[in-house]
Amino acid sequence: MSEKKLPFERPIIKKLNVNVPNKFGLKTEYDPITSIDGVMVKDLIKEFGSPLYVISERTIRDTYREAKRAFSTRYPKVQFAWSYKTNYMNAVCNVFHQEGSWAEVVSGFEYDKAIANGVQGQHIIFNGPDKTEKDLEKAIKNGSLIHIDHFDELYTIAELAEKMEQKPKVSIRVNMDTGIYPMWTRFGFNYENGEAWEALNRILLNKKLELVGLHAHIGTYIMVPWAYGLAAKKLADLAVGVQTKFNHTIKYIDLGGGFASKNTLKGAFSPGTDTCPTFDAYAEAISTAIISSAILPDHMPILILETGRALIDDAGSLLGSVIAIKRLADGRRSLVIDIGVNLLFTSFWYEHKVTPAQPFTHYTEDSVIYGPLCMNIDVIRENISFPLLNKGEHVVISRIGAYNMTQWMQFITLRPNIVMIDMDGKPHVIRKAEQNESLTSHEITPDYLKKINV
Amino acid sequence: MKIKKNIAISDNGFIFDSNTGDTYSLNPVGTEILLLLKEGKQLPEIQKAILEKYDSDNATFEKAYLDFISMIRQYHLTEE
């Protein structure tokens, strides 16, 4: 009997505001995301639970190859180094390493992860302000590329070189004005005030260190490719200065990460899919700047890129389920889902794309999407015109591959499974859901507090 | 609960309030419920009519109905 009935949709009424721009955005003219790389969302949730992180191996490889092509068709020697902090799930790192990426790390923890993944020491770039003496010793022994952040570190490395009787391979990180705001000056040595040039002089006069490269990371989500052109030009000028004064050839120029992804920044006027520059645009600006610099053709350095978010954001999705549908006092719809800001750190920066995982009609409601945490900050989308979902139905949050699986917070709930869908469409759990013991096993309750009576 | 007399409801889901000049749009289930309310029908009859036609259950319908009524009130489309 029920086969003959029509599908029930919640009744809704919506006021039409003639000529008033709608802050909730345009009508939903998109399709549901029912599957990822051929695997049904509902099957993934059934097998691996909700919420669930899903990574597409195919998207990682496709994106990487697109970036690699953009640069290597314009510049003779290009090397990517996977930025571990962006996503250091070992399976993710190893997809990049299989594609030929080196590793870029910023802590002893990340360094050891890269070694354990099988990356050769000389293919690890060690960045960041906090490298302990133990970290540095290890990196020197393994011939890793140490990017010096400050003078204290420079002198520590020089002392270790003497003690270990080994010549560490070093670069300096350079910060500079490239016309973008905010200007990051807290990392490395400044270009404009001559500090970077002074650091290079000390390294080359010292002779205990081998200067191999020059590094800059001008910021993140940089929407203007020409800023990279300026950065490349300034590093090239330093390389020419070193060549002229010391007859020393710089092996590589490393322009860091920072390319924008297609996510939409909060408060942005247009969606990120419309405004994000292509890899070709970044590659054109950087290659042109280095090739047209005063560096001699025989001395053309390797171009290293530590691209993070632009290579992994698209490959990650977060699947979840509707917990409740409420009505706020001001009439707006409130949708409570099982994905909170603890799992989606990037919801503080982005207006993430949230899509139902099952077919819906074109009717929408002005909605707020909340996470499940009993905390006011737990908002996934503030204003969204959203189709009419029911309790238990599923949503897909797209482009979450960068920074969420590393900056997530262990807060109120446990972290769920992460699966990677391989090139044949087969899902693999690459990080198991946490259990209470995953956390409580690190706690120690003093004996006198073990007995309670409530 | 009664729908105001000056509210015009079209079969394709539009409402016009001739007192305020405001217009509203409804989805099909919303349209049917509002037309039944306009005829003076109350919850039990409306519930029966909707569940005969649509695939749902009492609890789901009641939750949705109460939510819908709260919006109708908020938009001042009812008398009282």
Ligand SMILES: Cc1ncc(COP(=O)(O)O)c(C=O)c1O
């Ligand atoms: C030194 C360095 N390299 C690379 C990256 C990756 O940046 P992004 O994800 O913006 O490409 C970062 C991130 O902050 C960084 O600090």
